[in-house]
Amino acid sequence: MITTRDIAERLGVSVSTVGRALADDPRISEETKFRVRQAASDMGYVGNRAARMMRGASSNVVALVIPDIRNSFYSTIAHELSKNMESEGFQLMLSETDDDRTAELRHLRELSANRVAGVIIVPSARPHSESVKLLRALPHVQLLRRHPSLGSQWFGVDDQEALRRATAHLVAQGHTRIAYLGGPEELPTGAERLRGFRSALREGGLPDDAGRAELGPPSSVGHGRETVRRLLSGPDVPTALVLGSIQLTLGVLEELSRQGVKVPQELSVVGFGDEPGFSWWGPGLTTVGLPIQEMATGCALWMIRRLKTEPGNDGPYTAVSPGALILRGSTASPDGGTPSRSA
Template structure:
């Protein structure tokens, strides 16, 4: 590894002069700075950020802790955050928890040990006490999910209203037997989405048995396939489905395609998220569009302000973005009250 000593020997100057030139010290002439930077570039020198931080320099790395990078919502958020932060001279470091609180703690320990400037986190359902302590020592904000122990800096979606509108759309078309697939109520997003589904049924005057919910891991495509099989094989198979996560939506669409279920003739479907392929899946998937770019930009601006301006008072801050119902061809009035024929 090339060091400042190697650069000094090549140029015939002192190591301290090299260090000051690389730090843009005003005591060093512009000519010397140019020579040092040119030599550093030619020799492949990479500065030791850890050493600079020990001398009081601040980190330019922000940690992003998410459950699952395979979920396009999170991968798109990561991309947008990275671009926004790069423009301000910051770098995004990605950590994936798979919704495991022990893995979450391990990543937070590493981020803290590397003295990141801040953390943006989609928390697990029950963060460890140590995770809470580590985050309290860092500028941080919560994304999508909100856990009360982690403070009140939060950017999220109005999950309740998004699911209420999606369910009301199906009810307005005449559906009285509806299924919902979503995450567990231990997750704040799971609880809000389920409540939105249930409230829409109550507002329409439908009995509790009009809706049946299957709750499980929201990042599991396979769970989506298994859950929709159970719903359609049940004694009161629904004529319409509302889905509460991107990965569950993918699993349901795979299963329906494999089983040859006709959408919307036999089953109406409202998905979650608006993947690039959703617009041309079958008749086009009616789905809940998510304000990804708006959320990513808001998160980045809040974090950049926090890190660059260092405000003395970090009061509570909440940003709730609305989802949007994108209506395509996968929803229609129930066909004579029939449900998918899976006897064959």
């Protein structure tokens, strides 16, 4: 690798002069600058950021710690962040945890060792205390999920409101046996969504046993498939189904298609998030739209400002974006079975 020293020796000047010329220092003559730049370009010089970091410069790497990039939820976020970061000169490090707190810790250790400038994280259910310690030593924001020990910097959607709206739509159509399929309660998002589901039932004046919650791994398509299979073959088949994650929605749609379940006549369904296939699935899936892009952009801008301006002078910052219901054809009243709006 070419260093400033190589350039200096070739031109017969000092390393300081080379360094200053490349930094466009006003004290260096135009002629010298020109010669240095020429030589640098000729020799294929590329500055060494590791060395700069040793002299106090901060890293230009921001890490994104998420469960699984294949989930379109997260890939959208990654894209939006990457785009915003790139334009400000930051690079994005991608760490997948698979919702495993030990993997999460391993990644955070590596990220700390690499002295990343900041971390944007979708925390696991109960992060290791060392993870918390490591994060607290860095500029960090939480995304979507929110863990109290990690401070108040958080960007996410109003999960409770999202599920309240989805469920209220079904309640308004007269459903009294509604199943909710979502993530575990120990996940902050899982708890919030479940709360939204329950509160919609309560507000609709329905008894406690009108709702049934099936909780499990939120990013498992397979779990969605299996659960809907179990629900449909068991006793007390619900007339409506509300979903609490994109991956679960994908699994459920696949299984309903495979079994040929008539939607919305036999079963009404409200999905979570919006995916390319949702509009052409069966009668079109009524679903909760999520302003993921806006959220990710907000988060990126916050992190950029946090990194550009000196200390954490902008205090706690929290943004909540609500999700709007996208009406398609997958819901109807439980008796007659006329869609609320055909696709």
